[in-house]
Amino acid sequence: MSCPRIEVDLGKIRRNTQTIVGRLGPRGIGVTGVTKAVCGHPAIAQAMLDGGAVGLADARISNVQRLRAAGMTDPITLIRTPMLSQADHIVRSCETSYNTEMLVISALAAAAIRKGTVHGIVLMVEMGDLRDGILPENMEGIAQQVMQMPGVSLKGIGANFACLNGRAPTASQMSALCDLANEIEGVCGPFLNVVSGGNSANLPWALGRQSTGRINELRLGEAILLGVEPVTGDQIDGMHTDAFTLVAEVIETGEKPAPFPIALFDPTLAKLRIVPISGVCTRLILAIGHQDTDISGLSMPVRSTLIGATSDHLVIGTPRPLPMVGSEVRFQMNYNALMHAMAAPDIEVKLLGDPPTRPSRQTQGKVEHLALV
Numbered sequence: 001m002s003c004p005r006i007e008v009d010l011g012k013i014r015r016n017t018q019t020i021v022g023r024l025g026p027r028g029i030g031v032t033g034v035t036k037a038v039c040g041h042p043a044i045a046q047a048m049l050d051g052g053a054v055g056l057a058d059a060r061i062s063n064v065q066r067l068r069a070a071g072m073t074d075p076i077t078l079i080r081t082p083m084l085s086q087a088d089h090i091v092r093s094c095e096t097s098y099n100t101e102m103l104v105i106s107a108l109a110a111a112a113i114r115k116g117t118v119h120g121i122v123l124m125v126e127m128g129d130l131r132d133g134i135l136p137e138n139m140e141g142i143a144q145q146v147m148q149m150p151g152v153s154l155k156g157i158g159a160n161f162a163c164l165n166g167r168a169p170t171a172s173q174m175s176a177l178c179d180l181a182n183e184i185e186g187v188c189g190p191f192l193n194v195v196s197g198g199n200s201a202n203l204p205w206a207l208g209r210q211s212t213g214r215i216n217e218l219r220l221g222e223a224i225l226l227g228v229e230p231v232t233g234d235q236i237d238g239m240h241t242d243a244f245t246l247v248a249e250v251i252e253t254g255e256k257p258a259p260f261p262i263a264l265f266d267p268t269l270a271k272l273r274i275v276p277i278s279g280v281c282t283r284l285i286l287a288i289g290h291q292d293t294d295i296s297g298l299s300m301p302v303r304s305t306l307i308g309a310t311s312d313h314l315v316i317g318t319p320r321p322l323p324m325v326g327s328e329v330r331f332q333m334n335y336n337a338l339m340h341a342m343a344a345p346d347i348e349v350k351l352l353g354d355p356p357t358r359p360s361r362q363t364q365g366k367v368e369h370l371a372l373v
């Protein structure tokens with residue numbers, strides 16, 4: 001099997017989606033599956049839908065186009081404010097987009113009219129993350145303009161938290177978002193279909209004691225894919241954190257002087273003969289590097305430590321017995337590592353079957369697991 005590769009357990013992604021959909025459903029919140037970290041991989045998106053996600057969302061039109069090319073007909077929302085230059089592509093591939101700029105909304109409207117369709121607009125409100133978003137005091141005015149514009153229809157409002165500033169939303173921010181939805185309806189009349197509360201960082205709030213008010217959607221990527229809550233990094237109860245595994249191949253093993261032979265170059269040090277406690281260090285070199293993933297986002301195998309990485313090599317310290325050249329080492333990834341690895345051209349994405357329906361898991365049987373004990 002080719003290396004490096006990412007093994008994806010679709011069953012775990014489906015079950016993670018089911019778990020979170022099951023918890024949010026009774027609170028009146030539907031789940032939109034966010035596919036940007038997996039570059040719009042169609043089978044992974046399908047696992048989210050199979051698990052009960054009501055729709056999909058991505059930040060990049062190229063990922064949406066990949067989903068459409070695979071035959072995906074479910075609604076897809078573009079959750080990054082569209083590039084003005086891409087208005088036609090967006091109207092062609094997405095039912096709805098998140099917006100913050102009237103100039104862009106006008107371009108989308110014109111593109112929709114050219115295509116004979118109506119494009120949905122969700123207005124993003126700035127609620128403290130200080131990334132993309134319309135200031136709350138400007139929302140009513142912009143909502144009114146969108147209402148009156150042919151070619152687009154106002155679908156709802158949404159907010160985003162914790163992306164730029166890393167802070168989870170508070171209950172009072174969430175109730176301010178609900179109040180804003182009511183105010184906009186007071187001015188514009190029609191019912192806002194979508195009041196989108198945010199991303200995986202909203203889960204502690206959404207599953208907490210207080211009422212979730214008018215929030216009826218969360219856009220979830222990390223929680224579904226990695227089973228963790230992004231602000232704390234903690235596992236979400238009952239969710240799989242190992243749906244993705246990065247597998248890399250050993251290309252050199254052995255001992256090297258540890259950690260750096262500085263003494264050879266520095267006469268004072270040479271005289272002092274400072275020798276690290278371990279003296280030598282048993283190491284593995286793997287054929288994967290900074291070009292493939294965010295190395296600092298990999299969790300090292302048990303009893304192994306990260307020594308360093310270059311663009312194409314990963315060096316880890318590991319106790320004896322050393323595995324052979326050609327064996328494989330398996331890593332779990334955090335969100336950053338996953339995002340980069342999924343986009344890396346040299347990494348194969350290997351889909352594993354769903355254990356309950358295909359218990360043989362033939363694809364995994366052939367993998368030579370490396371036991372680092």
Ligand SMILES: *Cc1c(COP(=O)(O)O)cnc(C)c1O
Binds near residue numbers: 059080160200223
């Ligand atoms: C990336 C993103 C999400 C999903 O975030 P996760 O932390 O992966 O759940 C939701 N909304 C917007 C606007 C995003 O950019």
